[in-house]
Amino acid sequence: MGSKTHISVKNLSIWYGRHQALNNISIDIPDKKITAIIGPSGCGKTTLLKSFNRLIDLQDGVSVGGRVLVDGEDIYAPEIEVTRLRKKMGLLFQRPQVLPMSIYDNVAYGPRIHGIKDKKKLDGIVERYLKESSLWTEVKSRLHSSASKLSIGQQQRLCLARGLAIEPEAILGDEPTSALDPVSAERIEQRLLDIKNQYTIVLVTHILRQARRLADYIVFLYLGNLIEHGPAEKIFNDPQDTRTQAYINGRFS
Ligand SMILES: Nc1ncnc2c1ncn2[C@@H]1O[C@H](COP(=O)(O)OP(=O)(O)OP(=O)(O)O)[C@@H](O)[C@H]1O
Numbered sequence: 001m002g003s004k005t006h007i008s009v010k011n012l013s014i015w016y017g018r019h020q021a022l023n024n025i026s027i028d029i030p031d032k033k034i035t036a037i038i039g040p041s042g043c044g045k046t047t048l049l050k051s052f053n054r055l056i057d058l059q060d061g062v063s064v065g066g067r068v069l070v071d072g073e074d075i076y077a078p079e080i081e082v083t084r085l086r087k088k089m090g091l092l093f094q095r096p097q098v099l100p101m102s103i104y105d106n107v108a109y110g111p112r113i114h115g116i117k118d119k120k121k122l123d124g125i126v127e128r129y130l131k132e133s134s135l136w137t138e139v140k141s142r143l144h145s146s147a148s149k150l151s152i153g154q155q156q157r158l159c160l161a162r163g164l165a166i167e168p169e170a171i172l173g174d175e176p177t178s179a180l181d182p183v184s185a186e187r188i189e190q191r192l193l194d195i196k197n198q199y200t201i202v203l204v205t206h207i208l209r210q211a212r213r214l215a216d217y218i219v220f221l222y223l224g225n226l227i228e229h230g231p232a233e234k235i236f237n238d239p240q241d242t243r244t245q246a247y248i249n250g251r252f253s
């Protein structure tokens with residue numbers, strides 16, 4: 001394949017105060033594929049995901065050792081511009097976090113920050129990304145009403161549209177379907193599958209069936225350690241480590 005890896009983790013350790021949440025993790029996240037980070041509760045999935053976007057060191061008392069390279073740049077280097085880094089990655093959280101403004105303004109938010117003012121252009125962007133998130137037909141007649149009036153499932157699709165509108169390289173999702181009803185969850189999953197050739201997608205999930213449905217690549221963490229990683233087929237059909245075997249067979253969760 002030879003595509004360049006734009007997220008590469010090298011000997012990453014993260015501590016919350018004296019508690020070590022990640023222990024010497026090294027992985028390359030494949031480009032333009034869906035990678036699922038799996039593992040039992042508390043194993044460090046969210047911590048690892050947040051480290052890709054410098055969301056982790058916002059908190060007091062967090063220390064980071066090792067490196068995360070994005071497009072070859074060490075994002076923990078002092079000269080890095082966090083805003084420029086964040087523009088490369090769209091984020092989806094467990095609960096959709098719409099901005100307290102209209103549906104239109106939510107999608108236009110990022111492009112406006114990046115200097116796009118022309119109304120026609122913004123209209124086009126809003127329509128395009130609402131379509132890509134399969135929300136357009138449901139909201140096109142009420143673009144200027146408040147985003148918080150949407151259902152939770154619609155709000156999560158709006159968050160996807162808002163993330164895509166910044167034209168990121170990667171989409172990071174922390175259990176993005178876990179607060180959704182099954183139909184909304186399926187719609188988000190379907191959108192992620194539809195767009196995966198265009199973006200590097202990293203999803204934290206504790207739903208093994210979801211990882212099987214979506215992931216090309218699996219990262220299995222246990223107690224802050226990277227136990228096994230590789231193509232999904234290999235991890236699910238022929239896991240090497242007994243802890244991976246136990247986890248994917250549902251023997252602990
Ligand atoms: N802000 C924090 N301060 C102190 N400890 C934290 C903080 N955030 C996470 N931890 C601890 O770090 C470890 C890893 O947490 P993390 O949230 O990354 O796990 P997770 O795999 O995402 O779990 P879950 O599946 O429950 O979401 C846990 O032991 C957790 O208690």
Ligand SMILES: [Mg+2]
Pocket residue numbers: 045046047204
């Ligand atoms: Mg988590």
